[in-house]
Amino acid sequence: MQKEDIYLIDMWRLLRREWLWFLAVFVVVLLATFAYMRSAKPQWQADAWIRIGQIGTAPGGQDPKIEPLQRVLERLQLIPFQNQVLQSIGFMPDAPEAKLYRKSLKVEPLPYAGPLVKLSVRAHSPQQARQLAEATVAALQVIHRDIAVPQLRLAHQRLDEAQRDLQNVMTERDHLQQTVAQSKDNFASLLLMSKSDELSDLQQTRDDLLNRLGDAYTYDTALMWPVYVPDHTAFPNPVLIWGMGVVGGLFLGVVAAVGRNALRRRAAMQSVGWANAS
Template sequence: MQRDDIYLIDMWRLLRREWRWFLAVFAIALLATFAFMRSAKPQWQADAWIRIGQIGTAPAGQDPKIEPLQRVLERLQWIPFQRQVMQSIGIAPDTPEAKLYHKSLKLEPLAYAGPLLKLSVRAHSPEQARQWAEATVVQLQAIHRDVAAPQLKLAHQRLDELQRELQSITAERDRLQQNAEQSKDGVASLLLISKDEELSALRQGRIDLLARLDPAYTYDTALMWPIYVPEQAVFPNPALTLGMGAAMGLFLGVVAAVGRNAWRRRAV
């Protein structure tokens, strides 16, 4: 053993000699902790789970999502986007509320589940926290709808074209069938078979396009579940704050006792 080693028994004796300093510093730390808990404005946290929209008519091999998950994360972290969210609910950019929104906004990608994106934001009341989370989702929805609009417009135009082609070829096929029945011509029968095949291909194409536009494959960016705001404030957390304050008080009390003992020995 080294002579400079500090044993627990020695530390106990030191604290017994300097117990007044230890208790004084410990009490000051606890008082500071209680003062912080009384003065700190409470914060509530709202959690939202966002499902990124997709377009089922995307070409094969292309991501059907309106916007890739990583790009969505970058967009939500973009300060101009966050300012637009705040302005949409009447909060100026340089207010304490806006600063709290920027500071507390947290994102957790859940790529294995859809993908989903968990968004968390804090405010000074449960209602405000919910409002901020909803405003963020609404702003993202508006952007994604603008992004998806051209592709959806093309898909519906193609659906209308298929419908018109079906009507035209159906009418032509009916005319050929009538001619084939009247003339008993083999050429007319061959043309009729060709039109039947063309009709079958058009019907299948229309069915496939309708399936891709079905809500199961084409949907907007939206909340997966309702926004969750717990009843209790998440900050300051009484148990955690008291625990940290007590631990800091014990540490500072020991430091003060050791320092006082060293000063006393140096004076002697």
């Protein structure tokens, strides 16, 4: 502990002796930090949470999602898909805004929350960041709607068939009820019971299809919540940049002071050597 105190005292004396070099380097680093902060183009980040659409009439044991989570993540990172998003809002694929969009786009799976996909993208204005995030979700939504068309068509065909079968069985049951009421036919009574059971099954099938095609089980890919864009910039971060500038300036200032002191001592020793030699 005593040696460390001596070392610190020596360092303090060294800095007092070479304070001009220390201060000069420290100021230069702060000026460079200031220049960087002034020249750096600000970037805003938009965050979006996407709920993957699903079709509730999928067979048991099959994923009802329109597209599996992993495939959605891969699609969002495809260059052709990103170019499609950019072109939908008027950006060319080689524009600076397009390069920043592709570079900054990040996707994070949230498998236990829906599943959801968290999407983050940056732009040079908060409005543009929000627009890019919303355009990305809209492009994915269009693709998923196209994928869902055959499945939804098949589900509605099944519902129409169930409605027709239900109507036919109701007509037959009403006819049998009249027959039983008029003739007291035992065979007709058995048929009536059979039709009543069949009618109950068809009603259950129809109601289940209607329920599965309702909003609770069948829905589009869409934003879970509105796109979030903070009031402050994501880059540059003033606190972080200035903190790094101050720490870097202090470190380089100490290095400069130590280096200058070493050169000074070497020159002094050489002067002593020459004096002794003469």
